[in-house]
Structures are given as structure tokens and as C-alpha cells.
Amino acid sequence: MRILALEGALHAAVAETSDAASSDSSGFFGWLFGSDGFHAPSISEFYPDALAFAGTIFEFNRIELVRVIAAFFMILIFWLVARSAKIVPGRGQAVVEMVLDFVRVQIVEEVMGKERAKRFVPFLTTLFIAIVFFNMTGVIPFLNIAGTSLIGLPIIMALWVYVMYLSVGIKKHGLGGYLKANLFPPGVPKPIYLLLTPIEFLQVFILRPATLALRLAANMIAGHLLLVLCFAATQYFFFEATGALKAAGVVSLAAGFGFTLFEIFVALLQAYVFVMLSSVYLNMALEEEH
Amino acid sequence: MLSLSTIVLAESEGASHNPIIPAPYDLLWSTVIFVVIVVAFVKVILPKLQKVLDERAELIEGGISKAEKAQAEAAAALEEYTAQLTEARAEAARIREDARAEATQILSESRDKASVEAERIAATAQKQIEAERQQAVVSLRTEVGSLATELASKIVGEALADDARQQRIVNGFLDDLESTVKAEA
Numbered sequence: 334m335r336i337l338a339l340e341g342a343l344h345a346a347v348a349e350t351s352d353a354a355s356s357d358s359s360g361f362f363g364w365l366f367g368s369d370g371f372h373a374p375s376i377s378e379f380y381p382d383a384l385a386f387a388g389t390i391f392e393f394n395r396i397e398l399v400r401v402i403a404a405f406f407m408i409l410i411f412w413l414v415a416r417s418a419k420i421v422p423g424r425g426q427a428v429v430e431m432v433l434d435f436v437r438v439q440i441v442e443e444v445m446g447k448e449r450a451k452r453f454v455p456f457l458t459t460l461f462i463a464i465v466f467f468n469m470t471g472v473i474p475f476l477n478i479a480g481t482s483l484i485g486l487p488i489i490m491a492l493w494v495y496v497m498y499l500s501v502g503i504k505k506h507g508l509g510g511y512l513k514a515n516l517f518p519p520g521v522p523k524p525i526y527l528l529l530t531p532i533e534f535l536q537v538f539i540l541r542p543a544t545l546a547l548r549l550a551a552n553m554i555a556g557h558l559l560l561v562l563c564f565a566a567t568q569y570f571f572f573e574a575t576g577a578l579k580a581a582g583v584v585s586l587a588a589g590f591g592f593t594l595f596e597i598f599v600a601l602l603q604a605y606v607f608v609m610l611s612s613v614y615l616n617m618a619l620e621e622e623h
Numbered sequence: 624m625l626s627l628s629t630i631v632l633a634e635s636e637g638a639s640h641n642p643i644i645p646a647p648y649d650l651l652w653s654t655v656i657f658v659v660i661v662v663a664f665v666k667v668i669l670p671k672l673q674k675v676l677d678e679r680a681e682l683i684e685g686g687i688s689k690a691e692k693a694q695a696e697a698a699a700a701l702e703e704y705t706a707q708l709t710e711a712r713a714e715a716a717r718i719r720e721d722a723r724a725e726a727t728q729i730l731s732e733s734r735d736k737a738s739v740e741a742e743r744i745a746a747t748a749q750k751q752i753e754a755e756r757q758q759a760v761v762s763l764r765t766e767v768g769s770l771a772t773e774l775a776s777k778i779v780g781e782a783l784a785d786d787a788r789q790q791r792i793v794n795g796f797l798d799d800l801e802s803t804v805k806a807e808a
Contacts, residue, residue, distance in 0.1 A: 376640050376642055394648075418674075420679045420682060422675075426675075455665045463661075484642060
């Protein structure tokens with residue numbers, strides 16, 4: 334009974350403040366509680382207003398800022414650990430070494446073997462850590478958007494891997510040898526090449542980098558939209574809906590909580606998948622036989 | 624009305640965004656940020672960490688090889704000591720055996736020598752005794768004979784002055800004497 338009364342009072346207060354917000358929209362409560370209906374998340378979430386240089390190629394918006402912050406902290410944390418790295422590791426160093434070991438042993442060496450892995454481990458480790466950091470910003474309060482959810486960064490990463498596997502492949506087999514090995518895989522009857530060669534061409538030159546970039550960006554976009562949906566619904570149910578619908582806010586809040594945990598998992602998983610596939614592509618470029 | 628139209632414009636603009644087509648500024652900033660990260664990590668941070676990892680591996684490997692060396696040395700020393708000990712034991716046994724043999728030899732030698740000496744001493748004594756006895760017998764024979772003869776002649780007078788007879792009687796007497804002594808002994 335008392336709770337109901339309290340809720341009523343709260344609702345009245347909210348109504349009051351939202352009234353106030355409509356007259357004075359810069360008030361804190363107006364910003365916090367003010368709402369003019371339920372906002373479904375849309376793709377425009379990923380195109381916020383520019384913070385600087387609007388309309389030019391240097392346009393700098395919220396997502397770029399989040400990326401800069403993530404990159405700054407990533408470099409800072411690892412630099413601090415690397416600077417004071419000791420032979421007998423402290424706790425922080427042990428965690429960092431565990432991450433490095435994971436990428437080296439579980440991903441790169443697993444795919445390529447110890448000897449071949451050596452020259453690619455530094456870049457792929459960097460790639461893994463960077464993707465984890467940029468993905469994680471999606472669930473960090475006040476950042477709240479993954480740096481990889483805007484396709485540019487995944488494209489740059491995928492392009493880097495693309496150029497890398499093409500160049501190591503061509504360096505090893507020569508241009509002709511590389512194209513022959515990839516477009517005309519041996520051990521197939523000649524007419525099959527009519528079918529196989531276009532597919533292989535698409536695979537090597539378009540689909541591999543495109544899927545790398547798209548998989549990552551799409552996952553992060555979907556994750557962000559899910560989270561926004563859950564939290565927008567919670568906001569709506571708690572502060573706008575009346576009666577029994579308010580209770581639905583508990584469900585959407587719980588869903589938001591669950592999806593936040595899920596997004597952390599997806600952030601790690603996508604980094605793993607991206608680096609794992611990169612290793613596979615690099616290894617395929619170096620392979621003698623297909 | 625104006626605000627409504629801007630909202631509609633914004634909405635239509637939002638809808639026109641294609642999330643898989645990157646905006647130029649997006650590519651630019653992504654490149655800048657990613658290159659900075661890669662350079663920082665590949666050129667500075669990871670080599671530093673790798674150096675520490677290598678040092679640690681080296682230290683551990685060095686420690687292991689050092690321990691192995693020490694263990695091998697200890698094993699070699701132990702073997703050497705054991706060999707020396709065995710040798711020393713064998714030497715001691717040999718010396719003891721030699722000493723025992725020598726002692727036996729010395730003992731038997733001295734025993735032989737002693738018995739020879741004893742025999743010699745006994746033989747010499749025997750001879751001396753024999754000689755003295757012989758001498759005593761001879762002197763007895765002469766002295767006792769002459770004394771007895773003198774006595775007898777004094778008793779029986781001149782009748783026994785004949786030398787040959789005298790000698791015969793004395794000898795007979797002495798032989799009797801001797802046989803009685805032997806019988807008594």
C-alpha cells in the first residue's frame with residue numbers, strides 16, 4: 334500500500350519534472366527523467382553529431398572520441414606494465430602475460446605451428462587486444478558504444494590483414510605461383526575450374542576481408558542496439574508507462590543486465606574469431622599445398 | 624512546424640545511413656588510431672615484454688643447466704670417492720693379509736730355529752755328560768782299583784802282588800758293582 338503511494342508520488346514528481354523539462358529542457362531532472370515517448374533505437378545511433386570539423390573528412394564525433402579514449406587506455410595500461418616488467422612478475426604483469434600467452438599459444442601457434450607463428454605474433458596480439466578494447470567500450474558506462482561498431486575501424490583492421498596475407502603469399506610463392514595456388518587449386522578435373530576459380534577468386538580477394546570486417550561490425554551494432562533497446566524500454570516502462578506496464582520494466586532491466594554480460598562475452602569472442610581467422614588466412618597464404 | 628521538419632529531416636538522414644559503407648572521416652580516424660596502436664605495441668610494448676619473457680626463460684634454463692651440472696659433478700665426485708674407498712679397503716685387506724702371512728712365516732721360522740737350537744744344546748749337553756761320565760768311569764776304575772788293591776794287599780799280604788791277577792779281580796768286582804747299580808736304577 335505504502336509502496337503504491339510512493340510510486341504514485343514518484344510518478345507525480347516525474348510528471349512535474351517532465352512538465353518542467355518541457356519549459357526548461359536544460360535541467361538535470363529534465364534530462365534524466367524527461368521523455369516524450371518511447372524511442373526505439375535506430376541506425377542513427379551510430380552517426381552522432383560532430384564534436385568538431387563537421388562535414389569535413391576530419392569530422393570528429395562521439396564514437397571517434399570513444400576510440401581515442403580506448404586507444405589511450407590500452408596503450409597506457411600496457412605501457413605501464415611493459416615499463417616496469419620484471420622477471421618475477423607482479424599481478425598485473427601476470428595477467429598481461431596470460432593474455433599474450435593466450436593469443437600466442439591458443440590462437441596463432443595453434444593455427445600456424447611454432448616456427449611460422451613467430452613473425453606474426455606481435456601484430457596479431459596487438460590486433461586481439463585492440464579489438465577487445467574497442468569492443469569493450471560498448472558496455473562501459475558513459476562510453477556505451479563499441480569503437481568497432483562503426484564499420485571504418487573493422488575495415489581498416491581487415492584491410493591490414495588482407496594486405497598482409499596477400500603480400501606474404503606473393504613474397505613466398507611469387508605473384509603467378511600465389512594466384513595459381515589460390516585460383517587453380519591442384520587435384521581437380523579441369524572443367525571444375527570454371528566453377529571453382531570464380532569462387533576462389535571471390536573468397537581470397539573479396540569475401541575474406543569483407544566478412545572479417547562485417548562480422549565484427551555487425552556483431553557490435555546488433556549488441557549496441559540490443560542494449561539500447563533494453564535500457565530505453567526500461568526507462569519508458571519505469572517513467573512513462575502506467576499501471577501494470579511499470580512491472581515490465583523489471584523484465585527489460587534484467588534483460589539489459591543479461592545482455593550486458595552477453596556483450597562482454599561477444600566482445601571477447603569476436604576478438605578471438607577475428608584473430609583466429611586472420612591466422613588461418615595468413616597460414617593459407619604460406620601453405621605449400623591446398 | 625520547423626522543429627517537426629528538422630526532426631523528419633534528421634530521421635530521413637538517419638535512415639539513409641548505410642552501416643556497411645564507411646564515412647571518409649571514419650576511415651581516416653580509424654587508420655590514425657589503429658596505426659598508433661600497432662606502432663606502440665609492435666615497436667615498444669611487446670618487445671619490452673618479450674625481452675622480459677626471454678630473460679626469464681634464459682634464467683630458468685640457466686638455472687636448470689647449472690643444477691644439472693652441479694648434480695653431474697656431485698655424482699662424479701661420489702663415484703670417485705666410492706672408487707677410492709673401495710681401493711683403500713682392498714689395499715687395507717691386502718696389507719692385513721700380507722702381515723698375517725709374514726707373521727705366520729716369522730713364527731714358523733723362529734719356531735724351527737728354536738727347536739734346532741734346543742736340539743743342538745741338548746746334543747752338546749749329552750755329549751759333555753757322556754764324556755764326563757767316561758772320564759769319571761776311567762778315573763774311578765784306576766783310583767778305586769789301586770785303592771782297593773792296596774787295601775786288599777795290606778789285608779792279605781804279598782799274596783796278591785801279582786799284577787795280572789790283581790787286575791782280573793778288580794775288574795770282576797767293578798762289573799758286579801756296576802750290575803748291582805744298574806739293577807737298582
